[in-house]
Amino acid sequence: MTVHRLSPEILSAMESAVGQSGVAISGSDMAKYLGDWSGDHRGGALAVLKPASVAEVQAVVRLCGALGLGIIPQGGNTGLVAGAIDIEARGAVVISLERLNRIRLVDADNFVLQADAGCVLQAVKDASEAHDCLFPLALGAQGSCQIGGNAASNAGGVNVLRYGMARDLILGLEVVLPDGELWDGFCGLRKDNRGYDLKQLFIGSEGTLGIITGVELKLFPRPARIETAYLGLASFEAAVALFRQARRATADLISAFEIIGSECIDLARLVDADLASPVEAPVHVLMELSASAAVDLRALLVDFLAGAMESGLVAEALLADSDGHAKAFWAIREGLVEGQAKRGYHVRTDLSVRISDIPALVDQARHFVALEHPGWLPQAYGHAGDGNIHFNVLPPEGLTVVEARNRGADITAGLYRIANSLGGSISAEHGIGRSRHRAFWAGLAPAHRRLVTALKQALDPDGLMNPGCLLPPTETVP
CATH class of the missing domain: 3.30.70.2740 (Alpha-Beta Plaits)
Structure with a gap:
């Protein structure tokens, strides 16, 4: 049976699954779940369901399967590729994980944290720090994005060069499969070579193979020292050369290396009109070093930059002399993204x-x-x-x-x-979603297409999990 409208009987079944407060069907109640942060995408839904437990997620998935309803898992809805929005308004149901927001475990001895998928990333980071640990995933949207969505989209951010993508930070997952069965992939092990690593199927799958309800994460010792520099260089070539030298000269203690074309600074001023550019150069670099041990990072960074300036590779250099000073540097990087949004529609690539x-x-x-x-x-x-x-x-x-x-x-x-x-990728960290699925599919080799299609059909034979996301709509797939 396929449903295209909500009957009183179906609405009653949904309320039985998640409670009356867990169902939204009016336009005003659903509005915030039907648009993304960028404002580029709007969608529709028959209803928004907000389960408050893993058992409720299972009940909702089974109900939707029986009704033939498409399921769109949604985290913090901070994505930029319409991965969690039904922009074609095909009559799917949004399942928001926002009520699954509990930190389940922080094991500082083993550097492991377990959390519900709906935990906001900042809450995960705060819980880690409370135990003198670090969870290094760092995004501009970390105050609103959710850890389950980070896993489902294989989120990146500013610390990838030191700690890797979300995929590299996940030890295990808990997933509700398309038939409603629960797969518990938690084990807490760093090394586990027992056959297929099933969690990797769901990391980066953008909700097309199941709904992530829990995440088991790697923690790290909390850095004792952080040094931040804001640099001015003549070109992108110089910036790449500087990075290459810096990795060796700083004992690979770089935790961030952001590059900014000077043309972007005016965008940051749309957020803060009083913002002053620290340097006047064609290319700006924001560089951060961190260490958990008693390493003299300041001396290491000063010595390296002195040599880079003497050789002419770096034209200008400022070192943050306080946490506030470092935050002012980072405000430029964060502000230019917000400034673009204020400017309105623009071409956005990744x-x-x-x-x-x-x-x-x-x-x-x-x-x-x-x-x-x-x-x-x-x-x-x-x-x-x-x-x-x-x-x-x-x-x-x-x-x-x-x-x-x-x-x-x-x-x-x-x-x-x-x-x-150049042998590159059209998506470094934002994912494919619905806005890129045709370009993604067109670029795949035949063998790659067959493997992707086989996985989808094996795990979600009815095609109800996030239909239209990642893969083109079924009727257009060759």
């Missing part, structure tokens, strides 16, 4: 190439925009230490939204071609 290819990516992308889309304004910044560049492009003032979006689609396709020509 490209990944080999670190050595970053200069070529930026140069080719800038040339492409200038030649074929004059008047559009490129913005290049990102996590240079792991090859992830967000090359975004702002439309000219006065362009209608419809025209901007039409032109933007052409620009996006051109930028994807450049990344692919």
